[in-house]
Amino acid sequence: MTESQEFDQVLFDRRGPGGRLGVITLNRPKQLNALTYAMIRAIARQLDDWRDDDTLEQIVLVGAGDRGLCAGGDIAEIRSDIVEGDGGITADFLADEYRLDASTSDYPKPYIAIMDGLTFGGGVGLSGHSTRRIVTERSQISMPETAIGFTPDIGGTWLLSRMPGQTGLHTALTSARLSAGDAIATGWADHFVPRDDLDALLTALETEPADGAIARFAQEPPVAPILAERAWIDDAYSAATASEIVARLDELGETHPGAKDAAVKIRRASPTAIAATLELVRRNREASELRAAIDLEYRVGMRLVFAHDFLEGVRALVVDKDKSPKWQPATLAEVDQERIRLLFARQDAFEIDWRQS
Known part of the structure; x- marks a missing residue:
């Protein structure tokens, strides 16, 4: 039996x-399945409905087209709200997105995410916190936020901070793309399926x-x-600071091409976002659970979306x-x-009320 309920930007079968x-x-596909606020609300409503439906046993998340699961959130939509409005929609957008992403980590039914192709930013949020994450030979997983003057979010710093050694900081600061093998070895995925x-x-x-x-x-x-x-x-x-990290990368780059490339990528990104990301990943190494990590991401992110570098990026x-973004400072x-330091200061307006989830 196949029943379909359609919404312009997301399908539920x-x-x-x-x-x-249940298939989400x-x-x-033309936008590489970038998430709009309407999509986030629709998925949250559907998951709530399916949670209490005894006839539905498990859920799978896929992306339309052949390029990937999801390129992230629709950041142009967020920028427009800030430039043309008061940012109120953005505050709700991010809070609702983060609540949705956190809910997939403890959803009471199997939630299977197919991370085929490109899975960036918000796409990681919808897929990366489940316990049945599938990658393929085409998978490329990334948190590329520093390139647009923002920090990794949607629980991304929870995953980044738990990667082996310093690989999480490298991935975060350079917007590195993780392959299928990388993703499984470092905690971003669970299974490889061609x-x-x-x-x-x-x-x-459908039957098993x-x-x-x-x-x-x-x-x-x-x-x-x-x-x-x-x-x-x-x-x-x-190294203690972002400047010192780049200096070490410059030295190591004489014998390690990957270090030289990493230094180039960090220098190209927003300096403010790099410094904030370094602090965010390090702080969230001490986070007690996913929602605590997301709380800190939201607090920092809500300040950065109103700042020059995000709008410029x-x-x-x-x-x-x-x-050719013009970062301030450069x-x-x-x-x-x-x-x-002030990006991390607690303020009620920049806290998520989890009771609304």
């Missing part, structure tokens, strides 16, 4: 005998319990290239696409550490 499998399809087997897996999920079906199709994951780079990564990113990379040496 019931498949299998009695509609036992992110449906903006892309050619995904259709068969989805068919199996999630864990058994996944086990039938899962294969040994590829190697994890990031682990082969750990020696220089751990050396460089153990989105303008340069998404709106005008000249790829270098890591000019970043005011007191300003970074």
Whole structure:
């Protein structure tokens, strides 16, 4: 049996005998399924409905098109609200998105995320906190927020802070893309299934319990290239400040090409976002659980979305696409550490009320 309920940007299907499998399809393939606020609200409502539906046994998340699951949140939508409005929609957008993402971590029914192709930012939020995360040979997973003057969010710093050694800081500061092997080895995914087997897996999920079906199709994951780079990564990113990290990368770059490339990427990103991300990932190493990490992300993020670098970064990379953002300040040496400290100061307007979830 297949029942379909459509919403412009996301599709909800019931498949299998009695509609036992719920399928969520992110449906903006031309935009690489970037999440709008309307999509987030629709998914949250559907998950609430399915939570109490005894005929539905498990859920799978997929992306339309052949490029990937999701490129992240629709940051142009957020920028427009701040430039043309008062930012109130943005505050609700982020809070509701974070509540939704956190809910997938303890959803009472199996929630299976197919992270095929590109899975960035908000796409990680919808997929990365479940316990059944599937990657393929095409998977590329990234938190590229520093490139637009923002910090990793949607619980991303919870995942980043728990990667081996200093690989999480490297991934966060350089917007590195994790391969399937990287993702499984460092805690971002659970199972490797070749892309050619995904259709068969989805068919199996219509009639079989999630864990058994996944086990039938899962294969040994590829190697994890990031682990082969750990020696220089751990050396460089153990430095105290972002400026010192880049200085070490410059030195290590004489013998390690990856270190040289990392230094270039960090210098290209927003200096303020780099400094804030360094502090955020380090602080969230001590977070007691996912929601606590998200609380801190929201507090910092709500300050950064109103700041110059986020608006400028989105303008340069998404709106005008000249790829030449003018950061303020322009270098890591000019970043005011007191300003970074104030990003983390508690303020009621920048806290999530989890009771609304």
